[in-house]
Amino acid sequence: MAAQSMGYKVVVLDPGLQSPAGSVADRHIAADYLDPAGLRELAAIASAVTTEFENVPAAALEFLAQSARVTPSASSVAIAQDRIEEKSFLAGSGVTVAPYAVLTSVQEARSVDPALLPGIVKSARLGYDGKGQARVSSQDEVEAAFVALGSRRCVIERLLDLDCEVSVIVARNERGETATWPVAENLHRDGILDVSIVPARVPEALANQARATATRVASALDYCGVLCVEMFVTHGDRLLVNEIAPRPHNSGHYTIDACVTSQFEQQARVLAGLPLGDTQPHGPAVMLNLLGDIWFADAGSTIPREPDWTAVLRHSRAKLHLYGKAEPRRGRKMGHVTCLGASIDEALATARAIKRDLAIPGVDEL
Ligand SMILES: Nc1ncnc2c1ncn2[C@@H]1O[C@H](COP(=O)(O)OP(=O)(O)O)[C@@H](O)[C@H]1O
Numbered sequence: 304m305a306a307q308s309m310g311y312k313v314v315v316l317d318p319g320l321q322s323p324a325g326s327v328a329d330r331h332i333a334a335d336y337l338d339p340a341g342l343r344e345l346a347a348i349a350s351a352v353t354t355e356f357e358n359v360p361a362a363a364l365e366f367l368a369q370s371a372r373v374t375p376s377a378s379s380v381a382i383a384q385d386r387i388e389e390k391s392f393l394a395g396s397g398v399t400v401a402p403y404a405v406l407t408s409v410q411e412a413r414s415v416d417p418a419l420l421p422g423i424v425k426s427a428r429l430g431y432d433g434k435g436q437a438r439v440s441s442q443d444e445v446e447a448a449f450v451a452l453g454s455r456r457c458v459i460e461r462l463l464d465l466d467c468e469v470s471v472i473v474a475r476n477e478r479g480e481t482a483t484w485p486v487a488e489n490l491h492r493d494g495i496l497d498v499s500i501v502p503a504r505v506p507e508a509l510a511n512q513a514r515a516t517a518t519r520v521a522s523a524l525d526y527c528g529v530l531c532v533e534m535f536v537t538h539g540d541r542l543l544v545n546e547i548a549p550r551p552h553n554s555g556h557y558t559i560d561a562c563v564t565s566q567f568e569q570q571a572r573v574l575a576g577l578p579l580g581d582t583q584p585h586g587p588a589v590m591l592n593l594l595g596d597i598w599f600a601d602a603g604s605t606i607p608r609e610p611d612w613t614a615v616l617r618h619s620r621a622k623l624h625l626y627g628k629a630e631p632r633r634g635r636k637m638g639h640v641t642c643l644g645a646s647i648d649e650a651l652a653t654a655r656a657i658k659r660d661l662a663i664p665g666v667d668e669l
């Protein structure tokens with residue numbers, strides 16, 4: 304939609320027949336990411352290609368790069384797709400990561416360094432929203448978790464005592480120019496992003512360090528496009544990089560309503576070889592995720608019904624975004640609301656009211 308408002312025609316390749324992006328695009332190619340005919344059709348039309356989903360196979364991007372500008376590159380995406388590659392890249396580029404080890408066999412799992420316990424075992428590939436993870440506190444549990452995750456390559460990280468979680472969206476273009484948005488403070492529920500508060504309530508020096516770290520990561524990757532760098536804050540002021548996402552990110556959705564240039568417009572600008580847009584915020588924002596759970600009246604119900612959106616729209620500074628996903632499921636991200644305000648407290652008050660009205664848990668934690 305951002306690219307279309309700048310005058311570009313957009314074609315979406317998405318295997319789903321009911322594709323949210325496909326339904327607003329000028330054309331939807333419903334084909335698997337590796338389907339040769341689908342890829343050839345896309346290659347014949349598109350002069351520039353990006354990905355909104357990090358598990359698009361690198362081979363698809365490499366094929367498209369023969370005839371189109373592809374950002375981010377297949378090699379950047381490949382690093383972000385694999386936690387082992389990601390961790391060794393991050394550690395090698397001079398940023399701090401949580402203490403971790405790679406697990407490739409039951410033997411390695413069984414004999415893991417006790418200094419990493421208690422810890423979290425994370426599958427190397429295809430994890431998201433806390434899926435593909437298990438918390439462990441003994442070597443036996445590490446072994447059990449490794450097996451439960453399919454005996455496939457994993458990492459184990461020490462469980463850190465987090466003060467908070469923050470993220471920075473950074474854009475970098477082919478000329479190596481970079482821009483970052485204000486730092487988002489991210490609150491999770493059951494491993495899924497619940498709320499982002501912007502600007503993050505952290506000291507200015509730490510916020511500056513977070514933005515510098517994100518820029519450093521993007522430059523080290525020679526990255527082209529929009530990148531999210533998720534970070535942990537521990538011991539008041541220690542910053543560790545958790546993971547990176549090679550695309551516009553949920554914690555950057557607030558930029559649509561709260562910044563001069565959104566992460567999506569910036570993605571289109573990089574793709575088109577244009578100069579970067581200004582990332583200045585208009586003011587504070589609180590982004591609230593809308594999960595499929597609120598389509599169900601109570602814990603026992605199986606038939607979804609549309610939530611009452613007047614609970615959101617009666618607030619004059621709340622911006623509702625629904626993605627048009629066909630099927631609401633518990634834990635599935637269906638949309639979000641950006642609450643604007645003169646202060647963070649004002650935006651938080653709106654977010655609390657909406658949470659209460661839509662029966663989203665965790666009103667008191669806000
Ligand atoms: N080493 C850790 N210590 C403490 N909490 C963690 C650690 N790793 C992950 N978490 C928690 O789990 C959430 C999801 O983990 P993450 O690695 O970001 O995976 P995902 O791909 O699911 O987002 C994090 O946002 C954080 O709340």
Ligand SMILES: [Mg+2]
Nearest residue numbers: 432533545546
């Ligand atoms: Mg994460």
